[in-house]
Amino acid sequence: MASLALEGLISQYELEQGKQDYYSKWILGNVFTSARQLAHSGGPLELVQNLLAESKAMYLAYHQVPADLRQRWWGNYKSYLAQQPQPETEKPKSWWEKMFEQYGENEILTAEAKRESAQLQMELAWDVAQGANETIKVNQSLGLYEQRDYHPNHPIAGKVGEIAGNVVSSLQGIGEFIAGAGGELFSVAVSSTGVLTLFGVLTGVASTGLMSHGGVLAYNGASNLGESSAELWQMMKGEWKPGATPPKSSSAKPEKPPKAEESGEVPQSKSSKPKEKPLEAEGTGGAKKTFGENGTQFESKTTWQNGKTERIDVENPNPGQRDGQIHYHEANNTKWYLDVENKEFYNQKTGEKAPSKIQKLLKDKDVQKAIDKGLKFLGEDNIFK
Structure with a gap:
């Protein structure tokens, strides 16, 4: 009995499988026949007529398939669709979500602007303090102190400090002079008593020295004040022509030229060929080209920054009159200038090349982009792209 039942099940399965194969091939044949009929349409009108006729024929052919087989086909099709990955549709955001996003972006931009403004204010305050400190040292030393070339990031701020x-x-000089004058009167009064004559004499000598120092200090401060004010006015009008470096304090001592033996140059005799007149900065066809003369005028721009102080800065305060500069600030505020022609950083004061760890920054893609961006501000060609 079991074998008969098994043979019956096998026969039923083979019958169902054979029926499915038959109707599958049959319906597929009808599809190919309809497609061939449409392909041989003689024109648009005949194509429309064939579409209507073949669609009706396919409808009738499909319903000639047994209902259980059609249901099986439909179930297999839905199962196939369920296995396919569904396209991800992004849920539309509500108007308040969009509003909050925009508000957040505005807050970020505002915070960034405040940070940059605070950083600029700190740099300006530092340059003013440096200029004031160096000028006071020079004036108080009566010219004995040689001013340190501090290279302010913002030359105008440095000049305001001066x-x-x-x-x-x-x-201070006026105060010292008044105090010295009071000391002189006190020394005369004490000496006239005859008892404290020695003390009066010493007080008079100290007061005279204080008056002398105060008078010279007041004179130097006043005279240098006029020169610094005139230089600041020229810088604000864009007429300052200090060369490639920021202007030094008006009270700084002029540097002595190196001796011929120390510099290694051969001294020229009086009968040697006279020096040629240097080219003027403007107004002549043979004027010397300055780096950044085709760029826009600006004090300082930061094109790359890492942390609080490490950054790439670009300066072009006076295009055509002063060379523009690109320099790298270390985290400890050490500044290395870029030699664009040789693609290397160097110390502007000594001319020495920067260490290898500094030179390796030129291989960083972000630093390269920052330098090319700075060159674009200066109106010069890119060196990395």
Whole structure:
């Protein structure tokens, strides 16, 4: 009995399988026949007529397939669709979500602007303090102290600091002169008693020295104040022509030229060929080209930054009159200038090349982009792209 039942099941399966194969091939044949009929249409009108006729024929042919087989086909088709990956549709955001996103972006932009503004204010304050400090040292030493070439990031701020230093020096000199004059009167009064004559003499000598120092200090501060103010006015008008480096304080001592033996140059005799007149900065066809003369005028722009102080800065305060500069600030505020022609950083004061760890920054893609961006501001060609 079991074998008969098994044979019956096998026969039923083979029958169902044979029926499915038959109707599958049959319906597929009808599809190919309809497609061939449409392909041989003689024109648009005949194509429309054939579409209507073949669609009706396919409808009738499909319904000639047994209902259980059609249901099986439909179930297999739905199962196939369920296995296919569904396209991800992004849920549309509500108007308040969009509003909050926009608000967040605005807050980020505002915070970034405040940070940049605070950084600029700190740099300006530092340059003013440096200028004032160096000027006061020079004035108080009566020219004995050689000013340190501090290279302010913002030359105008440095010049404002020099003016402030000269004002402080003048006020200090006036105060010392008045105090010295009071000391002189006191020494005369004490000496006239005859008892404290020695003390009066010493007080008079100290007061005279204080008056002398105060007078010279007040004079230097006042005279340098006028020069610094004139230079600041020229810088604000764009007429300053200091060369490739920021202007030094008006109170700084002029540097002595190196001796011929120390510099290694051969001294020229008086009968040697006279020096040629240097080219003027403007107004002549043979004027010397300055780096960044085709760029826009700006004090300083930061094109790359890492942390608080490490950054790439670009300066072009006076195009055509002063060379523009690109320099790298280390985290400790050490500054290395870029030699664009040789693609290397160097120390502007000594001319020495930067260490290898600094030179390796030129291989960084972000630093390269920052330098090319700075060159674009200066109106020069890119060196990395």
